[in-house]
Amino acid sequence: MKIGIIGLGVVGNAIKNGFERLDHKVLCHDLKLKSTIDTVKETEIVFICVPTPQDEDGSCDTSIIKEVLQQLDNLMYRGIVAIKSTVECGFTEKMILQFPKMALCFVPEFLRERCAEDDFINNHNVLAIGTHDSFVFDKLVEAHGHYPKNTIKLKPTEAEILKYYNNVFAATKIIFANIMAELCNKTDCDYTRVKDAFIKGGRCKDSYLDVNENLKGYGGMCLPKDVRAMAKLLEKLGIDFDTFKSIDSDNSKLKTTVFNGMRLK
Numbered sequence: 659m660k661i662g663i664i665g666l667g668v669v670g671n672a673i674k675n676g677f678e679r680l681d682h683k684v685l686c687h688d689l690k691l692k693s694t695i696d697t698v699k700e701t702e703i704v705f706i707c708v709p710t711p712q713d714e715d716g717s718c719d720t721s722i723i724k725e726v727l728q729q730l731d732n733l734m735y736r737g738i739v740a741i742k743s744t745v746e747c748g749f750t751e752k753m754i755l756q757f758p759k760m761a762l763c764f765v766p767e768f769l770r771e772r773c774a775e776d777d778f779i780n781n782h783n784v785l786a787i788g789t790h791d792s793f794v795f796d797k798l799v800e801a802h803g804h805y806p807k808n809t810i811k812l813k814p815t816e817a818e819i820l821k822y823y824n825n826v827f828a829a830t831k832i833i834f835a836n837i838m839a840e841l842c843n844k845t846d847c848d849y850t851r852v853k854d855a856f857i858k859g860g861r862c863k864d865s866y867l868d869v870n871e872n873l874k875g876y877g878g879m880c881l882p883k884d885v886r887a888m889a890k891l892l893e894k895l896g897i898d899f900d901t902f903k904s905i906d907s908d909n910s911k912l913k914t915t916v917f918n919g920m921r922l923k
Contacts (some may be wrong), residue, residue: 886906
């Protein structure tokens with residue numbers, strides 16, 4: 659299968675290498691390659707993996723994606739367009755209306771920055787595809803080969819929410835773990851013993867729950883901006899909860915633990 663990738667950041671590079679291992683022909687467009695959008699014209703599926711940085715008000719800036727979609731439309735691209743960049747809930751549906759001749763869908767990735775390629779190939783627990791079209795769903799499942807352990811078809815907006823669900827929940831676990839670690843420190847208790855006992859209860863996996871002097875608040879490219887974007891979205895929708903604002907605020911009190919832009923665990 660011919661697959662196009664627009665944007666060779668963490669996600670773009672990871673899926674490029676993963677798809678090549680499945681013997682797909684992968685064609686890439688990225689500013690650093692000095693390529694043009696025409697590179698992906700003859701592909702069956704093109705994955706958009708461009709940045710969606712935090713806007714001044716904390717919301718998600720999707721201007722680069724819109725620019726790419728317009729370029730693909732001008733090119734009269736008629737393959738499947740799969741958005742992988744994190745976007746505000748409802749964005750894909752709006753783009754489907756704006757570009758009715760495109761087979762648009764949203765396909766979130768749940769890759770950790772430090773081991774993105776390995777996660778895509780070996781830890782691909784779920785392939786969630788946000789689409790109304792069964793052909794699009796089947797084609798994307800085919801493209802991913804044997805990597806995903808599970809596949810699920812969602813509405814585009816459901817898939818967008820799922821991406822935030824994953825990232826904001828990770829941030830929530832980190833802050834919760836830090837609060838409990840502080841409580842243990844103040845009461846002369848061993849946080850790791852408490853945490854390990856909780857994990858043995860089977861209610862939760864231990865990811866993002868380790869805390870020590872060298873491993874505290876969250877950082878990196880995704881979690882901070884996604885927590886703020888979700889807080890801003892709730893505000894826009896009139897959903898009166900302050901939890902995500904508090905998570906962002908509490909994280910600012912902690913030493914952010916990052917290595918090359920990534921939290922270690």
